[in-house]
Amino acid sequence: MSTKHLIVKAARTALGLSRKELADLAGLSDRTIYSIETAQDYVLIDTMMKVRSVFRDRGIELVESDGTRGWGLFFTSDSPTADREA
Numbered sequence: 001m002s003t004k005h006l007i008v009k010a011a012r013t014a015l016g017l018s019r020k021e022l023a024d025l026a027g028l029s030d031r032t033i034y035s036i037e038t039a040q041d042y043v044l045i046d047t048m049m050k051v052r053s054v055f056r057d058r059g060i061e062l063v064e065s066d067g068t069r070g071w072g073l074f075f076t077s078d079s080p081t082a083d084r085e086a
Contacts, residue, residue, distance in 0.1 A: 006037075008062070012033075014073070028047065061075075061076055
């Protein structure tokens with residue numbers, strides 16, 4: 001079972017973003033973010049790339065499962081922030 005949806009929520013929470021804020025930054029609907037975080041629907045690669053780009057611009061990388069370890073977060077700066085300019 002994939003835990004990608006939990007990692008997306010954890011990254012969003014770490015940045016202090018609401019679902020709506022993340023959706024606006026990624027150019028997606030808040031319903032799409034809700035669907036990702038609750039694993040309700042299949043997520044298109046393009047959609048995940050938009051979400052990952054928002055996180056990356058703010059100091060968080062989503063680390064994919066390598067078959068041995070599951071999904072995770074990598075902080076690329078000491079203080080990831082939602083206020084950082086994209």
